[in-house]
Amino acid sequence: MLKKARIAVLVSGGGTNLQALIDACASGVIKSGEIAAVISSKEGAYALRRAEKAGIPTAAVDRRSFSGRADFEKALAACIDGAGAQLIILAGFMCILSEEFTRRYDGRIINVHPSLIPSFCGEGFYGLHVHEKALEYGVKLSGATVHFVSEECDGGPIILQKAVPVEQGDTPETLQRRIMEQAEWKILPQAVSLFCAGKLSVNGSIVTIKE
Numbered sequence: 001m002l003k004k005a006r007i008a009v010l011v012s013g014g015g016t017n018l019q020a021l022i023d024a025c026a027s028g029v030i031k032s033g034e035i036a037a038v039i040s041s042k043e044g045a046y047a048l049r050r051a052e053k054a055g056i057p058t059a060a061v062d063r064r065s066f067s068g069r070a071d072f073e074k075a076l077a078a079c080i081d082g083a084g085a086q087l088i089i090l091a092g093f094m095c096i097l098s099e100e101f102t103r104r105y106d107g108r109i110i111n112v113h114p115s116l117i118p119s120f121c122g123e124g125f126y127g128l129h130v131h132e133k134a135l136e137y138g139v140k141l142s143g144a145t146v147h148f149v150s151e152e153c154d155g156g157p158i159i160l161q162k163a164v165p166v167e168q169g170d171t172p173e174t175l176q177r178r179i180m181e182q183a184e185w186k187i188l189p190q191a192v193s194l195f196c197a198g199k200l201s202v203n204g205s206i207v208t209i210k211e
């Protein structure tokens with residue numbers, strides 16, 4: 001049997017997307033990959049508890065304890081490389097990574113974003129803010145995007161997207177929950193499964209899924 005791809009999942013908060021990945025590994029949706037480490041940019045994040053419960057090694061590399069981004073990223077890279085990770089997943093990871101960092105792991109970092117990129121993305125669009133902006137604008141459809149990470153914030157090649165309707169009376173919280181349930185928790189594990197099975201190829205900004 002082929003060796004499974006080792007995955008490092010980077011988190012900052014509650015970790016429901018991490019949970020979707022843990023469940024997908026357990027159920028066989030992700031067959032060719034295994035989560036080798038969960039690394040949090042915040043000490044005490046609930047995502048770390050989820051990883052511990054699943055028996056996955058964890059590390060906290062708290063952004064606030066580093067004066068600069070370079071030192072923070074150095075510590076992050078040490079954890080990722082120490083875990084022997086071939087793939088890095090940003091699952092609710094709330095730090096913007098430098099060009100140096102994204103180049104170092106070029107084609108090996110995947111992010112989930114809670115909107116249909118190129119709408120409601122880029123600096124300042126994260127977590128609930130994304131849904132606040134979508135509701136303010138009055139869009140009738142939103143959704144989620146899974147994409148490779150490049151030096152441009154939320155600008156890398158798109159792997160999968162799923163649209164989700166906005167409903168009358170939605171609050172940022174109800175919209176967030178619907179997008180997580182109907183889109184994020186499905187397309188993130190799907191994309192990871194495709195990557196680990198060697199089925200994704202990238203040409204410029206275009207991602208092709210091999211049959």
Ligand code: GAR
Binds near residue numbers: 012016112
């Ligand atoms: C998710 O909605 C994720 O897409 C978003 O934060 C939430 C984290 O939830 N990420 C971003 O906004 C990144 N730009 P989780 O910790 O429960 O997975």
